[in-house]
Each structure stands twice: as C-alpha cells, then as structure tokens.
Amino acid sequence: MKLVTASAVSQRSLLASLNSNLSVSLSSSSSSSSSSSSLASVLSTVLNAEHMRPANPVSCSQGASEQLISLIKSCAHESHLLQIHAHILRTRSLEDPTISLRFLSRVSLSPFGRVSYARRFFSQIKNPSLAEFNTMIRAYSGSDSPEEGLYLYREMRRLGERTNSLTSSFCIKSCTKMASLTGGLQIHGRIVRDGHQSDSLLLTALMDFYSICCKSEQACAVFDEMPERDTVAWNVLISCYLRNCRTRDVLAVFDAMIGGECGCQPDDVTCLHVLQACTSLNALEFGGRVHEYIQERGYGDAVKLCNSLITMYSRCGSMDKAFMVFKGMRVKNVVSWSALISGLAMNGKGREAIEAYLAMLRANVVPDDQTFTGVLSACSHSGLVEEGMLFFEEMSKDFQRMPNVHHYGCMVDLLGRAGLLDQAYELIMSMSSKPDSTIWRTLLGACRIHRHVALGERVVWHLTELKAQEAGDYVLLLNTYSSVGDWERVTEVRKFMKDNGIQTTPGCTTITLNGIVHEFTVDDVSHPRQNEIYTMLDEIGSQLKIAGYVPEISSELHNLSSEEKGYRLSNHSEKLAIAFGILATPPGTTIRLANNLRICVDCHNFAKVLSSVYDRMVIIRDRSRLHHFQGGHCSCNDYW
DNA sequence: CTAGGGTTAG
Secondary structure, three states, X not given: OOOOOHHHHHHXXXXXXXXXXXXXHHHOOOOOHHHHHHHHHHHHHHHHOHHHOOXXXXXXXXXXXXXXXXXXXXXXXXXXXXHHHHHHHHHOHHXXXXXXXXXXXXXXXXXXXXXXHHHHHHHHOOOOOHHHHHHHHHHHHOXXXXXXXXXXHHHHHHOOOOOOHHHHHHHHHHHHHHOOHHHHHHHHHHHHHOOOOOOHHHHHHHHHHHHHOOOHHHHHHHHHHOOOOOHHHHHHHHHHHHHOOOHHHHHHHHHHHHOOOOOOOOOHHHHHHHHHHHHHHOOHHHHHHHHHHXXXXXXXXXXHHHHHHHHHHHHOOXXXXXXXXXXXXXXXXXXXXXXXXXXXXXXXXXXXXXHHHHHHHHOOOOOOHHHHHHHHHHHHXXXXXXXXXXXXXHHHHOOOOOOOHHHHHHHHHHHHHOOOHHHHHHHHHOOOOOOOHHHHHHHHHXXXXXXXXXXXXXXXXXXXXXXXXXXXXXXHHHHHHHHOOOHHHHHHHHHHHHHOOOOOOOOEEEEEEOOEEEEEEOOOOXXXXXXXXHXXXXXXXXXXXXXXXXXXXXXXXXXXXXXXHHHHHOOOHHHHHHHXXXXXXXXXXXXXXXXXXXXXXXXXXXXXXXXXXXXXXXXEEOOOOEEEEEOOEEOOOOOO
16 A cells, blocks of 8 residues: 655655756757746745745755755756745755755756856855865866965965865865966965875875976876875876876886786776877877777777877878778767868878868768868868868858967968968958967968068068067078078078077987887987998988989078088988888888978978888878878978 | 865867
C-alpha cells in the first residue's frame, strides 16, 4: 500500500511540472513570451504555496527548506533566480545558512550568473560564513574584476575572520588572472604563515601563478617543495616549460612520465601540452608517439586532442596524416575545420584550403575570425588575389566579422606579393585601427621582393614613427637596396646598424634524426661531424652546379665580388643541415628541416635543384610556412 | 557543519 500524503503529492507534481517547463523554455531558445509567463506562474505558485511560508522564518520546516534547495538546484533561468531571491528575502530564509550558501553558490556558478548579482546577494547576508566568503572570492576570481576578490580577502583579515586553504587558492587565482606579481607574493607569504604550504592543490595553483608571471624559477621551486605531485602538478610544470621556451624539457618529462618515473601517467591535458611542444620543435616522430599514446589511452575521440593533432601534423609538414585525423573525427567543430584550413594554407595547398572552407559551410559550421585568417592566408600563400579579395569582403558582409590585424596582414601580404604595392599601402592607410608594426613589416617584405626602394623607405619611416624598428627591418631595407645594386646605401645602413649596436637574429636550422635534434647556425663549426658535412657540402655544390644551380648573390648583405659572395652563401644553416641530412640518412629518405627565419632565395633554389639531383623530398619549415621540395619544384608559389 | 580548489585545442 502506498501511503503518500496529499501535500507531498502536490509538491511533487508541482516540481515535476516546473522541471518540464524549464526544459521546454531551455530548448526553445528564442523568447516565446507565453511559455515564460506560464513558467513564471508555476514558479510563483510554488513559492507562494502555504506550506512554503514558515510561521517562524528561521526554523522553516525541513520539507520547505529541502524544496527550496531543490528549486535552487534545478533553476535554469536568470528570472527564476530573481524570483527565488525575492522569496528568500520575503521568508527571511537568508538566515538559514544552508539556503544562503546554496543560493550564493548557484548564482556565482551558473552560466547566467553574474558577479554583480552574487555581490548584491552576498551583501544581504548578515554574518557570512567562511564558506560564503570563499564562494564570493571564487566568484570574483573567475570574473572580470578579480581584484575585488583580493579586496574581500583583505577585509576578511581586517575583521579577524578565519580563512583556510581554499581562500588562498581563490586569491591566487585572482592574482594569476591579473598577473599581479606583488599580490601573489603577498598571498604566498600568508600561505606559509598560515601553515598551508603542504597543500598540493594550493601549491599547484601557486606554480601556475608564477609561471604566468614569467617566474619559472619560482614555479619550479614550488614544484620541488610539493610533498606529492599528481598528473595536474606535472601538467602545470609542463605548461610552465612551454611558456618559457623549454620545449625539449617538455618531451623529456613526457618520457619520464611514460617510464613510470613520476608516479603518475600522462592524461589528456598532458598530451595537449606535449603536442604543442612537438609542433614548435617540428618533432614529427615524437608527435606520432603521442598520437599512439592517445589511442592506447582511449582519448581518440577527444575533440581538443584531435584538433591539436591536426595542427601538429600539418605544422610538421605531414598534411596527409593531419587529414587522416580530421577524417576520423566523429564530431568536428570550428576549431577542427580552421586547423585543417590553416594547415593546407601553410603547406601551399591554397585551392584545397578554399575547398575545405566551402565544405565547412556546407556542413553548417559557422566560421570565426581564425577561420578567415586561415582562408586569407591560403589565398596569399597561393597567390589567389581575386579569391582573397572576395573572401575579405564576404567575411564582414555575410558573416558580420570585422577584419582584425591578422586579416589585414594577410591582405597586405596577398596584394604585396602580387606586386600591387600601392593598393597594399592604401589598404593599410584605410584601416580603422592603427596599423601595427607587423603589418608594415609585411609590406616591407613585399618591397624587398619587388625591389621597390621608395616605398620601402616610407615603410621604414612608419616603423620609426611607431618606435618599433627591429633588426630584421633594417636587413629587409638593406636587402631592398642590394637588390637594386645601391651599394652605397647598403654600406650606410650597415654602418648605422653597427653604430647603434643593432644585432640581427642568427639564423638557425634544426634537423631531427632518431629523436636527436641537430642544430646548425651560419658557418657552424660545432657539429661533431663538421668535416664530413663540409666535404659533403662541397660535393653537393659541384653536383648542383652541373645541373644549372647558380648562387643568388642578391641575398647576401655584403658588397663583395661574386666569388666571395658565392662562398659566403654556401654556409647558410639550411645548407649545412641539408648536407648533414644527405650524409646521415639512407638514399630516398625525406629530409625535414625547421628554420627560425624566412628561407632566403638562394637556399630555396639550392633545395629545389637538390631535390631533383639527389632525388630526395626536402621539407623545410620557415617562420611563416612550409616548403615541400620535390623533383626540382617547390610547393610554394612565392614570387622570388 | 554548509562548498569544495589546480592544468586544457586552431
């Protein structure tokens, strides 16, 4: 026999109808006023029901309190929160600590919750508990005004309120968000005084804080002091290494974790970080190992990981593998499509990138800013001028996306490479926001390609005005002069650079063989096999000369005689790395290089001819793109 | 007592 009281039945059915109404209002996104008003009436019925109004506000009945809590839990719209809030004030349930904490927590955590709202409610609580203080500080730390969390924390201390480890944790999060070193140092001091220095979770947050503030040494010091380190702690260490360009250490940590030396296994977040490290190191092989690990661990369906894999493979020049990952994804989002599009663009497959973009639209995925950056860069790298201009117009007209600096940058590159220098200049001048130095630099590059000295000088003037000239800019200007044979000006710029102590970034090329990274700089003599390498380079030189390779003298800075120039050029880091690649790998093996600058005309020609004479595929990643050399051709469509 | 912290794709 069921023994259910009448009131219990009515309560249950009211809640049931409330919940079904809530789900209806959620699924029909746009404002259907009738459904929301009926929902409001249901809510007010519940809230005003006789059994909900306690005779004595503080000791409201157990059932009413429980029902209010479940209402708070299931609340799915801001207006419902407002009604519950009003009800709490009316019935003075605020003095029930369970209710006020639940409500505060709900307000600050719900997707539609706002700090301002939480703050208002918090101020109505007479004597906030530690939990309520913490909840409020947490809300601030995740909001747009994290500093308010620190003010509240100071207020707590001033009032002599008790704090705990969580309080510090949320404060650290605020400091991290503000990147406030002084604030964080103060909190760190308090953590030590309060005796919380063995709380691993707190220390992990502290590590991340130091890492964000570019204090990697302090971050590592905190890591060393941790009593125990779980996967998250290791992940924060890895992300710290990533931020501080210690990418090789990231791979070492991953190996150590796999080898059981860390007492915990890599998780999905670890893999995300390690893949980023592989991407920047051009470590295709290692990235493949991470891919295998991801599959072993059953993370294969994780969208973020797949997106990261697409980026890693395409930036390492392995577009076919990138595409395989993409094809295998059951759920693709805008990031997946954009990663594919940028990957194709970087690898010189402009037409395919546009195809992918059109397929994305057919799949009803809405493009965002970064998608357009990919599409426009595809056009610029492949010299698709008309298409690029069309997409540039479409993005604001059809998708309401206002072009940002990256989009303008692509367009300047597109027009500039195509020789439409004046049009590129006009575009920069028409920008609504102030053009940054990168944009001018792009145009300067185009001036160098098209030997446009006058515009090049004007661009340098703009850079000077921005106080943003870099060593590379002078080199570009210098190259522009040298490309038209104005050696007088070349000498002038060189003297200026020397007098002002302007140092150029040294070119550096890496090649990875069997997991070992070999690094070459210009005229490098540090490699253990340097004698063999230089001998090989001579041999290659004479072979290529027979096939018609002529050193391109205009790439060189010096006004030397042709013979001397030829000699200087032969020692570029790219060439040394290629010679080592030919030397150290069996015939037919693909040679993969990464360079930190843009490849010069001469090395480009060198690699082209070599790919045919030695029948080797050569893939070079430079600062902006990948070059696939095969059979005497390059995938890129640059106007050298 | 109540709530419950740290890392995360293009």
